[in-house]
Amino acid sequence: MDVPGIVESSLGDENVAARVSIGGEDELFVTPTRTLIYRADGLLSDETVNEYPHDAERLTLSEGRRKTKVQLEYPIDGVREFSLSSSEADKALHPVLAGMLNASGVTDPGESVNQTFRFSELTLVITSERLVKHVGEVVWDDEYEEYHFDDVTGLDFEEGSVATQIVLEVNGRPQRIKTPNNEIGEVRQRLTQALCTYYDVSNESELAEALASVEDDDEPAETGGMGFGEGVDPLNADPEPMEGRDGSAESASEPADADGNETRVGTVESQSDGENDAGSDEGFDEAGFEPATADTEADDDVAEEIADLQDVVEQQNELLKRQQETIEQLIDELRRGR
Helix, strand or coil: CCCCHHHHHHHCCCCCCEEEECCCCCEEEECCCEEEEEECCCCCCCCEEEEEECCCCEEEEEECCCEEEEEEEECCCEEEEEEEEHHHHHHHHHHHHHHHHHHCCCCCCCCCEEEEEEECCEEEEEECCEEEEEECCCCECCCEEEEEHHHEEEEEEEECCCEEEEEEEECCEEEEEEEEHHHHHHHHHHHHHHHHHHCCCCCHHHHHHHHHHHHHCCCCCCCCCCCCCCCCCCCCCCCCCEECCCCCEECCCCCCCCCCCCCCCCCCCCCEEECCEECCCCCCCCCCCCCCCCCCHHHHHHHHHHHHHHHHHHHHHHHHHHHHHHHHHHHHHHHHHC
16 A cells, blocks of 8 residues: 655655554554654645654553543653544554654564553553563553563463453562453463563473573573663664663664554554553552562462452442443433434
8 A cells, every 4th residue: 555645755764664544544654763643635624744753751541432642742842642533542552652662772673562451550561572561540651660581480370350460470579460351361372472482482381391491590680671762673674772771782673564453563463452450569559569479378368358359449440430431422412412
């Protein structure tokens, strides 16, 4: 499919790494350094292209029933935003977020961004080399955690009535990530598959053996840096690594293919929606973290009771959300009937 002339002029020497339809003839284009929003000719407007660089410090979504607003916050230019149909927002958000991961140096050259999941205040990104977690109202800023597959020494899943906890053991220390049961199947498949590919094994039992050998290794594992790079590499490119915040080499992964379901900055696929809470091993905080370990059997019982209470709260929140949507629909219908 040909790129509109006005978009081609804006691209310059850059390649299109991802292309997503966002309704009608409007499209979103992702390059190594920018997101371009193309609006086709309308009855009252000419075709336009607006550019949004990937070096934003924060990405926030404001979701409505019909429209979703994407806000990008820059250190000098402040907040810039664009709106999308809510039905198109998830598939459009995915390559944009992948481009920001590249620009910020979270991923390395040639590292594929396999899947992005967004559960309420939790964003999970599975790449070919690491799991990235961000907790908070915003979808992305520099308050994130990453677990490189080199450091993973165990993987388990603890099922609950409403949510399942991913127990990712990193250098012998468990990290718990609570995931809605209606989404855990895909999350488990994607994460397990990424780890199997990384360790060159074919199934979960072989993966367990491979991770056990990592745990037995006396050599300390190296952790990936989280510094900000200068941009992302185009498709089929392999730029020099950049300096991370911790001094380690960092750079960017590749954006995405163009079908909206599986986009790549190496390999970037569509994301899923849901609700979630996240956990660590330091006790509870405002993000709903759960203890990663318990020293006594009594502590285990308390943690289980608290988890059950959280499940009940999540069910009530979901009910309130559905009631709110019904109220909004009734108000909308009343307004249209006037």
